[in-house]
Amino acid sequence: MVKKVFFAIALLVAFQGLAQEKENYIQKGLLKSNFGFNQGFMLRHKSNNVYVNGNLEYFSEKNISFRGDCSWYLDTRQKEAILKKNILVLFGAFLHIPNGKSDFSAGVQPGFTFTQPVLNNLSQQNYPIRMMPAFSVSFEYNLYFSKYFNFFLSTNYLVSRYRGSETGSINLDEFFISGGLGIHIKAFKEK
Amino acid sequence: MRTILMIAAFFFLHSVSAQDLLPQTDFSGGFSLGARSSIGLVNDGKWQKPAFGTGGHFRLQFSERVNSEWFADHLKADLSNYGWRADTHIGWSLIYYLSSRKKPIIMPYVLAGHCFEYLKFTENINSSNYAERWSASVQGGLGTHFNLTDHFDFSLGIQYMLHLGTKIVPSNNNGITSFTNTKGAGIHDHVLLHLSINYKIADLW
Numbered sequence: 021m022v023k024k025v026f027f028a029i030a031l032l033v034a035f036q037g038l039a040q041e042k043e044n045y046i047q048k049g050l051l052k053s054n055f056g057f058n059q060g061f062m063l064r065h066k067s068n069n070v071y072v073n074g075n076l077e078y079f080s081e082k083n084i085s086f087r088g089d090c091s092w093y094l095d096t097r098q099k100e101a102i103l104k105k106n107i108l109v110l111f112g113a114f115l116h117i118p119n120g121k122s123d124f125s126a127g128v129q130p131g132f133t134f135t136q137p138v139l140n141n142l143s144q145q146n147y148p149i150r151m152m153p154a155f156s157v158s159f160e161y162n163l164y165f166s167k168y169f170n171f172f173l174s175t176n177y178l179v180s181r182y183r184g185s186e187t188g189s190i191n192l193d194e195f196f197i198s199g200g201l202g203i204h205i206k207a208f209k210e211k
Numbered sequence: 212m213r214t215i216l217m218i219a220a221f222f223f224l225h226s227v228s229a230q231d232l233l234p235q236t237d238f239s240g241g242f243s244l245g246a247r248s249s250i251g252l253v254n255d256g257k258w259q260k261p262a263f264g265t266g267g268h269f270r271l272q273f274s275e276r277v278n279s280e281w282f283a284d285h286l287k288a289d290l291s292n293y294g295w296r297a298d299t300h301i302g303w304s305l306i307y308y309l310s311s312r313k314k315p316i317i318m319p320y321v322l323a324g325h326c327f328e329y330l331k332f333t334e335n336i337n338s339s340n341y342a343e344r345w346s347a348s349v350q351g352g353l354g355t356h357f358n359l360t361d362h363f364d365f366s367l368g369i370q371y372m373l374h375l376g377t378k379i380v381p382s383n384n385n386g387i388t389s390f391t392n393t394k395g396a397g398i399h400d401h402v403l404l405h406l407s408i409n410y411k412i413a414d415l416w
Contacts, residue, residue, distance in 0.1 A: 080410060084363045111246055113363065113408040128365075128408065130248040130265040148338065153265040153287060155248045181263065183287045183295035186336045 045164040046118035049208035050079040054172050056200015058091055064191040068097040069106075073198055077114070078207070085114045089129060089156075103192075105136040105149055108178065110156050123162040130155055133180050137190055147185065154180040162202065170202040240416035241272040245366075245409035251286045251298065254400040262288030262298060270306075270409065278306040280322070293383040294334045294390075298401075302326020304350065304370075318356040322370065325349055332379050334388045342390030346376025348401070362411040372401035 058071035072094060077087040093106035112129030136149040160174035175197055182190040244267075251262035266284025273279060286298045304324030326348050334340040354368025378397040381390050 080362065081360055084360060084410075086410065113365070113410070115359070128248075128406070130246045132265055153248075153263055153285060155263075155265070179263070181287070183289065183297075184333065184335050184338065188289045188292040188335070189295065 044118075045121070045167065045170075045204065045206075046079070046082060046116065046123050047206070048079055048081050049206055050085075050204055051207035052077045052079075052085075052170070052202055052204040054170075054200055054202035056172065056198050058196045058198040060194045060196050062102060063193045063195065065102045066098060067102045069101075069103065069194070070094045070097070071106075071108070071196075073200070079116075082118065083116050085116060085125070085127075087112060087114055087127065087129070089131075101138050102190075103135065104138045104147075105134070106192075107134040108132075108154065108156075108180075109134070110154065112156070114158070114160070121164045123164065125158075125160045125162070127158050127160075128156070129158065133178075133192070135180070135182050135192065137182055137185065147182070150182065150184065152180060152182060154178060164204070168203055168205065170204060172198070172200060172202055174198045239272055239274050240414050241270070241278075241411050242413040242415050243270045243362075243409045243411040244268075245270065245407045247282070247284060247405050247407035249284050249286055249406075250404045251288070252402045253288070253296075253298075254402075259296075260289045260291075262286040262296070264298070266300070268407070271415070276308040276311060278308070278320075280304045280306060280324075282326075290332060290381050291383065292335070293388050294332055294381055297331045297333070299329040300326050300372075302348075302350070316358050318358060318364075319353070320355065321351070321353045322368070323349070323351040326372070328372075328374060328376075330379065332381055332390045334390075337388075340388060340390070342379045342392055344377050344379055344392060346374045348372045348374040350401075350403075352403075354405070356409075364409050366405070366407045366409060368405045368407075370403050370405070372403060374399050374401060 053076050055074050058073050060069040071091040073091040075087055075089040077085050079085045089110040091108040093103055110129035110131030112127050114125045114127030116123055116125040131154045133152050133154045135152055137147045156176050156178045158176035162170050162172045164170045178194045180192040182192055247266045249264040253259045264284050264286030268280050268282035270278055270280050281303045283301045288296050290296055302325055304322040306320045306322045309319045328346050331343040350370045350372040352370025356364040356366045358364045378393045379390050
């Protein structure tokens with residue numbers, strides 16, 4: 021059953037890819053939403069975290085888009101976690117280099133994290149969830165393989181600190197590799 | 212690091228050359244929205260640890276060379292290793308463009324304005340131990356827009372804020388943290404560095 025579903029999806033993708041070969045989907049007025057998973061690597065801790073991520077992006081011009089991102093911490097791959105809860109909310113702009121069905125982009129996104137580290141074993145300090153400023157730099161590749169769908173692969177670096185631990189702030193800088201599927205529609209037509 | 216800078220420069224140059232990116236300077240009536248990241252330094256008699264923050268603003272342009280920026284931002288920083296401070300600014304600045312050159316990609320400016328600040332000091336291990344106060348400030352600085360299209364720019368700016376209001380004096384002696392609100396007017400200095408992205412969404416007149 022699963023094989024049949026995958027085969028049907030692959031056929032649909034291939035068909036749409038061929039049928040729309042000369043379509044140029046990346047243009048002003050494009051509205052896009054991507055969903056995927058982030059694999060995070062904390063730079064100051066031995067913790068490789070996994071997040072689920074969604075974003076909404078609008079192309080105000082062919083080369084410029086505005087994008088809001090939300091990432092939700094799921095778990096860590098290590099035995100002992102650094103984070104108990106972490107939600108990233110970012111908003112910023114991206115510069116694009118569209119080339120046929122491919123699109124390379126880079127962007128910056130200021131934002132906030134809603135973070136709660138795990139209980140400290142030494143001091144037994146129970147950290148509250150706190151809103152902290154954050155900043156992200158991203159590089160992304162999108163493949164628009166059909167009229168409505170695209171794949172994406174991105175890397176980004178997040179700057180974030182948790183203030184108020186017993187030893188000062190906790191450096192939560194994290195490098196992410198993300199991938200997933202996106203949907204897009206032409207929301208507005210050019211006048 | 213050099214590779215990252217080269218990639219960033221490539222993106223920037225490609226974007227600049229890829230379309231008609233030369234902006235108009237007659238943006239009178241232009242209304243734009245922006246998001247910003249900030250790094251702050253505070254001097255309360257001595258320099259404290261740098262603060263990092265996020266904010267937003269809108270701009271309303273009055274004439275070809277005079278713009279205004281209405282902002283709110285929120286910064287947080289450590290107080291040594293026993294506490295932390297949160298600065299929230301709400302204010303406005305007038306921007307004066309130094310060049311009347313038509314269609315510039317780089318638009319340097321000077322700015323001056325006024326803002327209110329809400330400041331809160333909190334102890335790390337006991338968040339019920341805190342002190343807070345409101346103050347007013349004046350600020351001045353300089354910066355530049357990088358106009359990538361007619362509607363979109365990113366901006367870099369640095370400004371000096373002079374806060375007028377009571378001070379909160381933190382102290383930590385023998386592991387006991389206390390915050391004291393002083394009486395009378397006090398002065399402390401604030402230097403802020405902003406990176407912002409902005410998009411013009413309307414031409415109001």
